Amino acid sequence: xxxxxxxxxxxxxxxxxxxxxxxxxxxxxxxxxxxxxxxxxxxxxxxxxxxxxxxxxxxxxxxxxxxxxxxxxxxxxxxxxxxxxxxxxxxxxxxxxxxxxxxxxxxxxxxxxxxxxxxxxxxxxxxxxxxxxxxxxxxxxxxxxxxxxxxxxxxxxxxxxxxxxxxxxxxxxxxxxxxxxxxxxxxxxxxxxxxxxxxxxxxxxxxxxxxxxxxxxxxxxxxxxxxxxxxxxxxxxxxxxxxxxxxxxxxxxxxxxxxxxxxxxxxxxxxxxxxxxxxxxxxxxxxxxxxxxxxxxxxxxxxxxxxxxxxxxxxxxxxxxxxxxxxxxxxxxxxxxxxxxxxxxxxxxxxxxxxxxxxxxxxxxxxxxxxxxxxxxxxxxxxxxxxxxxxxxxxxxxxxxxxxxxxxxxxxxxxxxxxxxxxxxxxxxxxxxxxxxxxxxxxxxxxxxxxxxxxxxxxxxxxxxxxxxxxxxxxxxxxxxxxxxxxxxxxxxxxxxxxxxxxxxxxxxxxxxxxxx
Numbered sequence: 001x002x003x004x005x006x007x008x009x010x011x012x013x014x015x016x017x018x019x020x021x022x023x024x025x026x027x028x029x030x031x032x033x034x035x036x037x038x039x040x041x042x043x044x045x046x047x048x049x050x051x052x053x054x055x056x057x058x059x060x061x062x063x064x065x066x067x068x069x070x071x072x073x074x075x076x077x078x079x080x081x082x083x084x085x086x087x088x089x090x091x092x093x094x095x096x097x098x099x100x101x102x103x104x105x106x107x108x109x110x111x112x113x114x115x116x117x118x119x120x121x122x123x124x125x126x127x128x129x130x131x132x133x134x135x136x137x138x139x140x141x142x143x144x145x146x147x148x149x150x151x152x153x154x155x156x157x158x159x160x161x162x163x164x165x166x167x168x169x170x171x172x173x174x175x176x177x178x179x180x181x182x183x184x185x186x187x188x189x190x191x192x193x194x195x196x197x198x199x200x201x202x203x204x205x206x207x208x209x210x211x212x213x214x215x216x217x218x219x220x221x222x223x224x225x226x227x228x229x230x231x232x233x234x235x236x237x238x239x240x241x242x243x244x245x246x247x248x249x250x251x252x253x254x255x256x257x258x259x260x261x262x263x264x265x266x267x268x269x270x271x272x273x274x275x276x277x278x279x280x281x282x283x284x285x286x287x288x289x290x291x292x293x294x295x296x297x298x299x300x301x302x303x304x305x306x307x308x309x310x311x312x313x314x315x316x317x318x319x320x321x322x323x324x325x326x327x328x329x330x331x332x333x334x335x336x337x338x339x340x341x342x343x344x345x346x347x348x349x350x351x352x353x354x355x356x357x358x359x360x361x362x363x364x365x366x367x368x369x370x371x372x373x374x375x376x377x378x379x380x381x382x383x384x385x386x387x388x389x390x391x392x393x394x395x396x397x398x399x400x401x402x403x404x405x406x407x408x409x410x411x412x413x414x415x416x417x418x419x420x421x422x423x424x425x426x427x428x429x430x431x432x433x434x435x436x437x438x439x440x441x442x443x444x445x446x447x448x449x450x451x452x453x454x455x456x457x458x459x460x461x462x463x464x465x466x467x468x469x470x471x472x473x474x475x476x477x478x479x480x481x482x483x484x485x486x487x488x489x490x491x492x493x494x495x496x497x498x499x500x501x502x503x504x505x506x507x508x509x510x511x512x513x514x515x516x517x
Contacts, residue, residue: 082235
């Protein structure tokens with residue numbers, strides 16, 4: 001068994017830790033200010049004028065997979081359930097396939113019709129303002145819950161890393177105000193710049209730090225596995241129900257990844273479908289490398305003398321015990337980076353469509369850009385306040401809502417390729433799938449031995465209803481035109497039609513029909 005230094009507190013050098021964290025915020029603020037550009041219209045604010053380079057899109061994707069809870073909840077799971085926690089790395093790669101397939105239709109329809117969000121995408125596909133509004137509300141409820149959890153992670157990390165010198169609530173407020181400021185006033189451009197800065201920190205510097213910790217703590221990867229195999233072999237095994245749950249977690253993670261509004265929004269931002277696809281090769285693979293490096297040190301944590309009972313801050317304990325206060329501060333910064341990247345991308349992705357599709361109806365004379373910024377600010381403040389209140393059962397509802405987002409795969413993804421898909425099938429299928437998810441969450445015994453498969457059974461029922469309705473009620477009249485317009489742009493984003501004015505006319509006609517026009 002390995003033995004740490006066994007100090008009574010997490011660190012005796014809190015000023016150093018706070019100094020490292022403060023330096024991170026200062027550097028971020030300076031660089032974001034240097035690269036800031038005015039947001040003059042909604043196209044700039046929401047999708048960066050569809051001109052973002054692949055690496056900026058990629059770091060935005062990283063915010064969806066590489067959340068702050070990787071350092072807390074997932075690292076704790078690695079200590080307690082071992083290899084199972086690595087499902088996060090596996091589905092990061094498998095999600096690449098779905099994202100790759102969606103890149104061209106999403107980008108082209110976004111370009112042709114001026115789409116700026118997932119709700120607008122489904123509104124176009126099913127020719128329904130009502131369904132578009134539902135999607136905007138659905139996404140702000142589902143992803144808003146996870147937004148609050150990221151703020152909770154921020155407060156928890158700052159409190160733990162500073163031995164309580166900075167309280168849980170103050171940690172949330174400081175980090176939240178900082179992130180909210182550039183998200184509200186800079187839109188996706190400043191969020192993307194911040195994501196690149198933060199991504200470089202937690203990917204390049206973080207990888208080096210965690211490699212050092214791995215060797216200082218265990219002497220490398222092989223000694224770690226030897227130690228775990230000798231004393232806790234169950235951590236390296238997947239047996240019975242655990243194996244089933246691991247498989248279903250990977251499948252639901254893969255199918256649900258593209259449905260998150262912050263992930264889907266990235267597909268509108270590139271200069272071409274090809275530019276979007278470039279980003280997809282980078283972000284999931286990078287996530288796998290980084291996630292594996294983060295989760296490995298805590299896998300043997302229970303074999304280290306003095307390892308905390310609450311494994312959620314085990315990674316910070318290892319950082320301090322085997323790296324000292326500077327490394328502890330660095331690990332806190334990496335966690336903050338991951339959380340801020342997620343918060344900024346999520347806040348923008350759920351607030352803008354809610355402002356345009358719901359709030360705008362009541363403030364028709366208000367400039368939509370100002371309304372989008374105001375809504376983003378309100379959503380961020382509400383999330384901060386709820387985060388500081390330590391909302392009961394937040395984890396319970398977050399998991400249930402995650403099961404809901406998986407059901408969105410049918411109308412949003414399958415509906416892209418199944419031309420006969422219609423609004424009736426989309427609504428009925430979603431209803432069936434979500435009902436199954438609710439039953440499983442509140443009354444899991446109903447499913448008996450099939451409990452681990454319940455969400456996927458709901459997804460299967462959802463798909464069947466969607467397809468059956470497609471044949472019963474028929475293909476919507478506007479769908480053929482939609483797919484015909486996919487030919488207007490090639491994979492390089494080049495306009496292919498002889499009449500260049502046709503694409504602009506299609507876009508203007510659609511814009512005039514939008515509820516916020």
